[in-house]
Amino acid sequence: MAVPATPSVELSSYRDQHFKGTRGEQERLLLNSTTLYVGNLSFYTTEEQIYELFAKCGDVKRVVMGLDKYKKTPCGFCFVEYYQRADAEACMRYINGTRLDDRIIRTDWDAGFVEGRQYGRGKTGGQVRDEYRTDYDSGRGGYGKLLQQKVQDVNVFKRT
Numbered sequence: 001m002a003v004p005a006t007p008s009v010e011l012s013s014y015r016d017q018h019f020k021g022t023r024g025e026q027e028r029l030l031l032n033s034t035t036l037y038v039g040n041l042s043f044y045t046t047e048e049q050i051y052e053l054f055a056k057c058g059d060v061k062r063v064v065m066g067l068d069k070y071k072k073t074p075c076g077f078c079f080v081e082y083y084q085r086a087d088a089e090a091c092m093r094y095i096n097g098t099r100l101d102d103r104i105i106r107t108d109w110d111a112g113f114v115e116g117r118q119y120g121r122g123k124t125g126g127q128v129r130d131e132y133r134t135d136y137d138s139g140r141g142g143y144g145k146l147l148q149q150k151v152q153d154v155n156v157f158k159r160t
Contacts (some may be wrong), residue, residue, distance in 0.1 A: 036126060045103075
């Protein structure tokens with residue numbers, strides 16, 4: 001399969017640091033991918049809601065919900081795989097930046113889903129960004145994990 005000279009939907013500067021392969025291989029896969037990473041989802045967004053929204057741009061092959069690696073509960077991201085590159089491109093144009101469950105969702109090209117990537121990479125099992133948040137976000141479990149832990153530690157100390 002030939003690599004297009006310029007993608008019809010530009011690639012972002014983000015690259016998965018855990019990609020198993022060379023930077024060139026990753027670039028080639030991104031330029032031909034039919035898989036999208038979807039971020040900033042509510043923990044309460046369902047797979048059915050993802051299918052309903054993303055099917056507006058084409059035939060969705062599958063949705064893989066992101067899960068907390070310890071609790072196995074949704075943690076705010078997913079992968080959407082289309083059958084056709086053109087459908088994924090339409091999604092990047094029209095769905096990226098739209099609102100779902102009161103949140104502005106982000107889509108980005110993904111080099112292709114590999115088993116195991118559905119789990120959060122943070123120390124506590126979820127996404128790294130949710131560990132360090134200091135704001136309250138009801139759609140993503142309240143305060144960030146590290147702040148929640150500090151509050152729990154203070155409450156335990158007060159009881160003793």
